[in-house]
Amino acid sequence: MTKVAGELTDAPNVNVPRRKAPFIVTFYRSAVAKKWLMAVSGIILLGYVLAHMVGNLKVFLGKDEINEYADWLRRLGEPAFPREVVLWGMRTVLIAAFVIHIVAAYQLTMINRRARPTQYKSPRDYAAASFASRTMRWTGVIVLLFLIFHLLDLTFGTVNPGYVGGNVYRNLIASFDRVPVAVAYIVANLALGIHIFHGAWSMFQSLGFNNPRYNPWRRTFAIGFAGLITTGNVAIPLLITAGVRP
């Protein structure tokens, strides 16, 4: 078979075919838009992770501080809103961000698989791709699995021995008294840190925030943010398991 220059390519379609559809559907079909949505949802998730860490570090201030903080979250918005309404509003946004982030990541991964159906037969010699960028899918899955366990442990209490609703301090200590669980928390939070390191840099590109004046700071920000979250989050299981009882 000889190919003539200018002949129509017989390359396959890797994305879903574009049909006429409402704006929001056609917008979402684009991979660039999916990445943009991943960046936007990623920012929401970063904000959440930061707030979550700051709140939980209160455990080092003692039992009353953290339990009072947990109760304040439920009272948030009172008296304008009934108890827990604002909390559930925030949870809704958070769940939506998670769903968008995960679904878009899955769909993009599938597109990318179709775009490279045959791998290179000789080993690749990566020049720029970092460990973090190449393991995003793995760290993402680890964080997701951990999240499910974490909810069962400290939100629903299913896997927490003698769970007492509302007594965050007690549940936390009970959980981290089990060394394997503490280790799992630490490993998962390291994975989260690696995920955040690439994500916090990558989002600037996906959003199109690019300015020579602050470009060098994008990486600094990612390192700083990932380092901060990892340190804070790892400190809790590490110190509690080590026997620190504020």
Place this chain on the structure above:
Amino acid sequence: MKVTLNVWRQGGPSDSGAFQIYEVDDVSPDMSFLELFDVLNERLITKGEEPVAFDHDCREGICGSCSMMINGRAHGPERGTATCQLHMRKFEDGATITVEPWRAAAFPIIKDLCVDRSAFDRIIESGGYITAPTGTAQEANLTPVPKEVADAAMDAAACIGCGACVAACPNSAAQLFTAAKIEHLNLLPQGQPERWSRVVAMVDEMERFFGSCTNHGECESACPKEISIDFIALMNRDYIRAQFKQRRLTGQKS
């Protein structure tokens, strides 16, 4: 110099293909990588064997024809260098060098190391031009362009369309090529009338064939023209802005 070449041989688009080992001696360190293949092919022809098919044309790094995956890097180990500009002195005497074609769904293999890159032509056809009437060139100073903008547009316009960005990207994404081809026009006054329709048309066409960007940065390091991934960010911004723009006000169909 003497080198051992481990070259991908594939008879046609639907063949399975395999690596074949060739020992090449009497290699001059001043040869380009393509000249090494010329020497190999001459010897193969003398022996009555089928020469290795590979793409090449200008051999001075400006046409974008040459395309080889050398030791796991697009265009080999040197930064900012196309295969034709890569010299044998960059390799050690006695080295084993593995050579593969670009691999991407969008770049089907034609034969050996030749791939069909017409998916790039589809992207250009969808909007990589300006529809200004041609004629005698107008007075240059009628359209002032800041020096920085002209330089940035020129940096993007340096793209030779070789496809190394796609080859190097673990996702076979063509973001760097498409961004360069969009932004060298979108940055300049002459590109403004079609700015928003261009970016949407070209990105949509690109996404028919290529994967999506995960911001590895492999493309930038493989690019023989060292085009920056900053252009990808510009393209992303233009694309999202174009989606939300009331384009009738800029005289364009939504």
